[in-house]
Amino acid sequence: MATKASAEVTEGSGGDGVRRRDFLNVAAVSFAGVGTVAALAPLIVQMSPSADVLALSTTEIDISKVQPGQGIKTQWRKQPVFVRNLTPKEIQEANAVSLSDLRDPQTLAQRTKPGHANWLITLGVCTHLGCVPLGIGEGENRGPYGGYFCPCHGSMYDTAARIRQGPAPKNLEVPEYKFTSPTTVQIG
Amino acid sequence: MSFSWAKPYEPKHPVMKWLDERLPLPRLAYGAVGGGYPVPRNLNYWWNFGVLAGIFLTIQIVTGIVLAMHYYATADGAFNSVNQLIMRDVNAGWLLRYAHMNGASFFFIVVYIHIFRGLYYGSYKAPRELVWMLGLVIYLLMMATAFMGYVLPWGQMSYWGAQVITGFFSAFPLVGEPVRVWLLGGYAPDQAALTRFFSLHYLLPFVIAGVVILHIWSLHIPGSGNPTGVDVKDEKDTLPFHPYYTAKDGWFAAAFLLVYALVTFYAPNYLGHPDNYIPANALATPAHIVPEWYFWPFYAILRSCTFNLFWIDAKLWGVLAMFFSILLLFFLPWLDKSPVRSGNYRPVFKRFFWLLVIDIVILGYVGGAPIVWWRTALGQIAAAYYFLHFLVILPLVSAFETTDPLPNSISESVLSGDAAEAPVATVG
Secondary structure, X not given: OHHHHHHHHHHOOOOOOOOXXXXXXXHHHHHHHHHHHXXXXXXXXXXXXXXXXXOOOOEEEEOOOOOOOOEEEEEEOOEEEEEEEOOHHHHHHHHHOXXXXXXXXXXXXXXXXXXXXXXXXXXXXXXXXXXXXXXXXXXXXXXXXXXXXXXXXXXXXXXXXXXXXXXXXXXXXXXXXXXXXXXXXXXX | OOOOOOOOOOXXXXXXXXXXHHOOHHHHHHHHHOOOOEEEXXXXXXXXXXXXXXXXXXXXXXXXXXXXXXXXXXXXXXXXXXXXXXXXXXXXXXXXXXXXXHHHHHHHHHHHHHHHHHHHOOOOOOOOHHHHHHHHHHHXXXXXXXXXXXXXXXXXXXXXXXXXXXXXXXXXXXXXXXXXXXXXXXXXXXXXXXXXXHHHHHHHHXXXXXXXXXXXHHHHOOOOOOOXXXXXXXXXXXXXXXXXXXXXHHHHHHHHHHHHHXXXXXXXXXOOOHHXXXXXXXXXXXXXXXXXXXXXXXXXXXXXXXXXXXXXXXXXXXXXHHHHHHHHHHHHHHHOXXXXXXXXXXXXXXXXXXXXXXXXXXXXXXXXXXXXXXXXXXXXXXXXXXXXXXXXXXXXHHHHOOOOOOOOOHHHHHOOOOOOOHHHHHOO
16 A cells, blocks of 8 residues: 555655545546536426416406405415405404414404405415315304314414414415406416 | 355256356345245244235235326326226226225235334344334335325325325425425426326335345345244254245235235225215315325324424424334334343333334324314324333333343244254254
8 A cells, every 4th residue: 555655646746645636536526526416406496386387376366246254265376265355343353353362473454455454365275284274165164263264173263364273383375466456356 | 145054056957057157046036035045933923924015015016007007197187097997997997996005005004014023023123223224214115105196096185185295394494385386396286296296106116126125135134033032043943935934925925815805805995085086176175184094193193283382383393293203213223222122021011012002003093083172182192102102111111121031042942942852853
């Protein structure tokens, strides 16, 4: 071993202990490493939502027929969306709750658009494990807080779709949306 | 392979001799599962389940490959290709599909018995720690494969199973939701998720087969364990795998497959859920959503975490507890330090082993049943006990237990202590 090492030192540059072969080794392995990582990139990004899935990223909804106290269920990005026209009583109930009682503190005003406080638009996806809660359809169980009730693991939401009881950690998500006219909403 | 008296392979036919000199494949098989593998002579029937698991893996691969010839992995076509095309139109399709569906359940039954055999007889202890850990890797791969297979018929349980199980990932802060979307290739289960699950469901069984080879390879270094847990000392203690254990495994497999056939033919849907005969509907969740029975104990652990603790919320606790309940089994060889392997000679351990079995059965019951308050409480106690068993009881028992005297050798234990007969009975 000793003779071999000394032979390579003479072959390399100077006597500083770094041989030309070490440099070549590091350079070659680094280059191959970068190349391998670069080759992994397409294998990983192909799993992300494809263009046709992303193309469904906006949905227009006509809400002109939804009377106070009623709601409709629609789809956005293949996920259920709840559009609910809150009654004055439901709005009052939601505003009566103090924020300190909430697991995920938000006011109804923060969850609706200014001037459209009666339109509660949320995803119909329970924030626990993704089931569709009951309560949007006529006669469905709305749970003790008058909002939504998830039958899978018993999460209960209030009239502002905020989590009040059960295993879900967050309020029903409010998607990005805007009113394109007084009776149409564009989600996404 | 592992013992000096193992019979070497001697090809008789000139063709085999020619092959052996160029590619010693028959030699490998002879040493692994033939007359060249000496096995302890005292194995009981609990040792039959390893070979049986191999048989079920083969059944699943064979039936799965032919089912894939008729299955459409499309969100529009999957449900009908299974329930109309395969179940009604394809010749013998109903049989192949029911065989595959129940084959999965029976594969898990066999593997669970195999795992509990290992737990009772200390099969995870030195020098077989890697055998145990590779077995756990197989088990994890089986869970992934079974889950993705269950999604393929694209019924209500398929769809919502995919939604809930990928939802586990969303429990992790920050990265969770992007990871979930990346896994699904969308915001909810749909075409992208179905096609990739099909691809992986086809791939993973072959990965399992590869790990099975490593599992058997690492087993054959020390050789098989045995019900006394005493090491093999000499040739008297062993028998060649073939013909002794091939015969025993063969007859037992025939008996066990009879039970499998009874269920497949007479109660093919007994272990499934009727809701999976309703096509997937992204807008309505089934009222009572549960996984397949083999996941119930873990599902119960997941659901037992109903409270926030420290800075971690209940949802993440549930997911962590569920993952950890399996991961902790990897540390079992170091949690149980008792030098005695077999539970037969460990009076205290034996009692706690059966308590653990009862505990897991309770977890399974809770995981499969609808939520009511007392069942949640029962599940919480059972889940706590599960962790208590492995993390506290087992280390303490192995430190303080007085074990029973071990037999001097396997042959002595087999011959009921009639030492005078031993040399006569084992000659040859």
